[in-house]
Amino acid sequence: MSKPKVALYWCASCGGCEEATVDLTERLFDLIEAVDIVFWPIAMDFKREDLEKMEDGSIDIAIINGGIRLEEHEEMVKLLRRKSKIVIAYGSCAHLGGIPGLANAYPREEILKFAYEEAPTVINPDKVRPMKKVTIDGMEFELPEFLEYLKPLDEVIDVDYYIPGCPPTPDLTWEAISKLLSGEIPPKGHVFGSDKSLCHECPLNETKPDEIRLEELKRPHQVILDRSKCYLAQGVLCMGPVTRGGCEALCIKGGMPCTGCFGPLDGVYNQGAKALSFLASVIDIEDEEKYREMLEKLGFDPIGWFFRYSLAKGMIYRKKGDGE
Amino acid sequence: MSDGDGFEPTIVVFACHWCTYQAINLAGTSRMKYPPNVRVIRVMCSGRVDPQFVIEAFKNGADGVLVAGCHPGDCHYVNGNMKTMRRTVMLEKLLQDMGIEKERFRREWISAAEAKKWVEVVTEMVEQVRKLGPLKLAEKREVVMNE
Numbered sequence: 001m002s003k004p005k006v007a008l009y010w011c012a013s014c015g016g017c018e019e020a021t022v023d024l025t026e027r028l029f030d031l032i033e034a035v036d037i038v039f040w041p042i043a044m045d046f047k048r049e050d051l052e053k054m055e056d057g058s059i060d061i062a063i064i065n066g067g068i069r070l071e072e073h074e075e076m077v078k079l080l081r082r083k084s085k086i087v088i089a090y091g092s093c094a095h096l097g098g099i100p101g102l103a104n105a106y107p108r109e110e111i112l113k114f115a116y117e118e119a120p121t122v123i124n125p126d127k128v129r130p131m132k133k134v135t136i137d138g139m140e141f142e143l144p145e146f147l148e149y150l151k152p153l154d155e156v157i158d159v160d161y162y163i164p165g166c167p168p169t170p171d172l173t174w175e176a177i178s179k180l181l182s183g184e185i186p187p188k189g190h191v192f193g194s195d196k197s198l199c200h201e202c203p204l205n206e207t208k209p210d211e212i213r214l215e216e217l218k219r220p221h222q223v224i225l226d227r228s229k230c231y232l233a234q235g236v237l238c239m240g241p242v243t244r245g246g247c248e249a250l251c252i253k254g255g256m257p258c259t260g261c262f263g264p265l266d267g268v269y270n271q272g273a274k275a276l277s278f279l280a281s282v283i284d285i286e287d288e289e290k291y292r293e294m295l296e297k298l299g300f301d302p303i304g305w306f307f308r309y310s311l312a313k314g315m316i317y318r319k320k321g322d323g324e
Numbered sequence: 325m326s327d328g329d330g331f332e333p334t335i336v337v338f339a340c341h342w343c344t345y346q347a348i349n350l351a352g353t354s355r356m357k358y359p360p361n362v363r364v365i366r367v368m369c370s371g372r373v374d375p376q377f378v379i380e381a382f383k384n385g386a387d388g389v390l391v392a393g394c395h396p397g398d399c400h401y402v403n404g405n406m407k408t409m410r411r412t413v414m415l416e417k418l419l420q421d422m423g424i425e426k427e428r429f430r431r432e433w434i435s436a437a438e439a440k441k442w443v444e445v446v447t448e449m450v451e452q453v454r455k456l457g458p459l460k461l462a463e464k465r466e467v468v469m470n471e
Contacts, residue, residue: 105421148462273375276418280410286396288409295413302418316382316422319460 004060004181006031007039007051009080011073012100012150013066017091018042020167021063027174034181035060039080051079059084061180063163065091067100067312068151072144081157086180090173092166092261094153095191096271097312099166101150104312105303108148152312162191165247166261166309172246193246195266198258201245204230213284217298220257231257232282237305242268242275261309270314272307279306333387333453335362335446338377340370342400344392346436351443358443359450362390369393370431371404375415378429382419383461388428388453390446395433405433427452428459 010018022043024031038059039046062084068074081087092098103111116122116129134141153159163176176192179185186192199205208230218235225231231252232238239260240252247262264271285291307314339345345366351358363386367373370393381389391412399405412431419429432445 268376270376270379272418273379273415276414277375277411280414281407283410285410286403286406288396288413291410292413295417300414300417301421302414303421306418314379316379316419316424317462318423319462 003034003036005038005058006035007059007062007080007084008037008042009039009062009064009076010042011064011066011077011094011153012069013091013093013098015042016167017065017093020091020165020170020173023170024174025170027170031177048076048079051083054083056082057085061086061088061177063088063090064153065089065094065167067093067097068153068156069100069147070144071147074147074156077153077157086160087153087157088161088163088176089153089159090163091168092164092263092309094159095162095164096263096310097150097152098261098309101152101310101312102303102308104149104315104317108146112146149317150312160188161186162189162263164191164193164244164262168192169247169250171248191244191263191266193244193262196245197265198240198243198245198247198249198252198262202230202240202249202252204228204252207233209233212282214282215284217279217283217294219298225255225257227255237279239275239306241278242271259308260306263310271310272302272314275306276302331454331458333361333450333458334385335388335390335449335453336381336386337362337364337390337392337446338367338370338373339364340393340400340405341366341368343394343398343436344370344432344434344442347434347439347442350436351439354439356439356443358446361450362446369399369401369404370408371399371401371406373408373411375411375418378415378419382424382428382459385459387456387459388430388449390429390449391431392434392442392445393431395435398435424459425456427456 008021022028039051062080064077064080064087068077089095093100112129116124117127130143132143132145163173165172172192194201207228212233214235216235220236223234223236225234225236236257238257240258242264243258243260244262244265251258260271260275264274268274285294303311339348348364370391373391378389391408393405393408394400396405416426416429420426430449434441434445
């Protein structure tokens with residue numbers, strides 16, 4: 001019997017997910033032993049033509065990280081979908097939009113204008129912008145189009161499974177891949193990781209008081225956290241209660257409150273709104289003026305606080321030109 | 325930018341069973357007039373209104389959303405409305421950051437006796453949203469602009 005075929009690809013991402021794959025370390029050899037990697041442009045020399053030549057449905061598992069921001073991403077993932085039996089959205093960007101998804105708070109034109117004209121480090125008096133097609137000395141060059149918004153993978157193609165995280169931990173990656181290879185196939189749409197919130201596996205959970213009541217909120221840089229006590233009880237936003245577990249509480253152990261990269265739990269469709277809801281209910285201020293003042297002083301930024309990884313999924317998108 | 329004449333906004337109202345919903349009833353039995361643009365959803369407490377509901381209402385075609393509950397101190401469940409207060413203040417900012425005008429989302433305290441206040445609030449809100457025009461959502465996010 002021939003070995004199962006695996007393809008890996010990246011879209012709008014930082015490369016951290018590829019790093020996480022390499023972080024399988026010795027297990028990477030086990031993986032190579034068990035499967036044939038037929039496409040992995042970041043690590044080996046594969047071209048698009050190689051993929052096109054493969055038969056439809058001939059790849060067993062395609063692992064795709066990154067959101068969809070360029071025309072090229074869209075074409076490539078559609079091609080990969082056609083060639084693959086199982087598609088996995090790997091990492092926060094493919095799963096929920098991730099950090100690059102935060103750009104969805106701005107229209108495309110504003111992003112390009114800032115990046116190519118207004119940013120303090122840019123000198124561009126002719127206002128040159130990247131163009132889709134350009135001819136220089138009779139040669140034609142082409143660039144993929146920058147799309148209106150960044151989309152999570154499942155808004156472009158059908159996705160079978162999700163491995164969450166920014167980036168996913170090597171252990172979780174290994175667990176997911178070995179499960180699929182051993183034929184232990186979870187139901188479609190399954191998100192690997194725990195089905196309970198991070199608090200359940202958090203080492204500081206024991207120190208969490210029965211009821212958290214915060215008279216004041218603080219941002220992580222304003223306080224030196226006691227690393228042996230629940231961060232939320234210390235007045236800092238920790239996304240643990242509304243975030244899927246399965247990450248081994250790595251940030252918590254490293255002294256940082258959770259920022260929510262594992263995404264929402266089953267049954268929650270808007271992680272950010274849920275986070276807003278829970279934080280509002282643990283604050284113990286009943287005077288509206290005082291409450292508004294406190295938020296104002298903190299520089300309250302709901303998108304940055306609650307939607308750090310899930311804005312592309314949770315946003316309300318208005319029609320272009322509407323409401324301006 | 326309204327869509328010409330004839331635009332009728334849809335306002336989704338989440339009304340607390342113990343106060344605002346009774347005020348709406350009272351307005352009806354007292355034969356008070358208010359615009360028919362409201363779609364009232366009764367909840368047991370305004371604290372039951374998950375911010376997800378509000379976002380979902382906008383995504384499903386509401387032009388405005390009103391969350392209404394008991395006055396501070398009057399909550400049937402002691403402090404449910406205080407949670408509403410804290411949530412809606414945050415939600416207000418979130419919706420604005422997402423590009424939803426602030427007139428489209430409102431929170432009001434309306435007691436069971438305040439039928440008049442209910443009528444005033446919805447009349448005013450319907451007018452404000454009518455002026456803003458419909459909330460049009462992007463149908464397809466892949467629209468490419470340069471072509």
